[in-house]
Amino acid sequence: MEPAARDIARDSGTTAGPDVGISPALANALDLAIATIPYFRALRPDERARVAGLMQVVSLQPAQELRLGGDGAVVLVVLAGEVTLSRGGLGDIELGEGDWTDELRAVCGQGREGAVAARSPSRLALLDTSALDRLFEHMPVIAVPLLAELGRESSRCNDLMRDVALARASGLAPPAFAAFVARRRRRLLRRRQASTARLGSLLWRALVIEPSRRLAFWIFLGTALALVTARTVVAMILYHGLQGRLFALIGGSEDQNPIHIHHFNYGLILVSLVGLLSFLPRTRRALRTLSFIFGFGVGLVVDEFALLWNLNPDYYQPESLLAAWAVLFVLFQVVYFRSLYLAIARRLLAWIRT
Incomplete structure (x- = not known):
């Protein structure tokens, strides 16, 4: 066991040792x-994965306790089981599988001592200050969000201290005052790590953060936005009878049967423009922007697919809606299920070769 882990993992009667894997x-x-x-x-x-590799994994049996030093664990994650955390007068906090807690004061060497007691067979992952220092050395990018979280932690502490000052001014008896402070701190901790917020964070990461690293996401976003915008604008124009004022008409007013410039023309211009700009080295640096503009142009063209297919000027043809849903479905599959289809293709290719 590493020295830092030895300072973290001490219990009453037995030693909670790290797992090999x-x-x-x-x-x-x-x-x-x-x-x-x-x-x-x-x-x-x-x-x-690099962060996970620096974390110490510890197994606990029921009723076994893990002591947390003031300058030890910065982050604690419950991988399996259920535990009870006691730390620095906060009272007992129950943590289950997937829950996490941190002690950012340990970054400044002012962490509070505590203990984790297992209520069932459990596994914990701990990130101590020495591991955090190595992360800062290899990935300094995490320092900015960590400082932001420290700022939010300071704000929460200020709120707590304000409530404490108000409670003290109201003349509460010492036992009632201590119970109030412990209850208020537990409520802040639970609100900070609420399961709803954790679920929302997971969904946001799965649906936006991770897919946005791929260009297909921006094409999908541009296409969807163009379809929604075009349908909304045309519906509002037709509902209020503003065709003669807002539609691009050539050759006279609406009563004289003029030429109507449909918005698929703008889509073709955007798609062509992106194709030309992609040949330039400078503009290729903004591939996400180009992908979004390309998707927006595709959406404008697909929105009037039936007009091009049937040469019928009726905007509300079912073929346009069918084409729009088909394009969105394909792009959605590419963005969110790309790895699945690639794995299926690799297995089929391997099966064919054998």
Whole structure:
């Protein structure tokens, strides 16, 4: 056991030792938990794996206790089981599988001592100050969100101290005052790590953060926005009878049967423009922007697909809606299920070769 881990892992009667390794299921649980921690939320999967590799994994049996030193664990993640955390007058906090807690004061050497008692067979992952120092050395990018979280922690402490001052001024008896402070601190901790917020963070990461690293996401976003915008604008124009004022008409007023410039023309212009700009080295640096504009142009063209297919000027043809849903479905599959289809293709290719 490393020296830092020895300072962290002491219990009453037996020693909670580190595990040599963890199963893929626990590794996935650790990755999901790390992704919900605010200052690790923006890390890539490989960077989260590096964080996980620096964490000490400890097994606890029921009624076994893990002592936490004031300058030891900064982050504690419950990989399996249920535990009770007692730390620095906060009272007892119950943590279950997937829950996490941190002690950011330990970064400044002012952490509070505490203990974790297992209520069932449990596995914990601990990130101590020495491991955090190595993360700062290799990934200094985490320092900015960590400082932001320290600022939020200071704000929460200020709120707590204000409530304490008000309670003290009201003349509460010492036992009632101590109970009030402990209850208020527990409520702040639970609100900070509420399961709803953790679920929202996971969904936001799965639906936006991770997919946004791929260009297909921005094409999908541009296409969806163009379809919604075009349908909304045309519906409002037709509802208020503003065709003659807001539609682009050539050759006279609406009564004289003029030429109507449909918005698929603008889509074709955007798609062509992106194709030309992609040849320039400078503009290729903004591939996400180009992908979004390309998707927006595709959406404008697809929105009037039936007009091009049937040469019928009726805007509300079912073929346009069918084409729009088909394009959105394909892009959605590419963005969110790309790895699944690639794995299926690799297996089919391997099966064909054998």
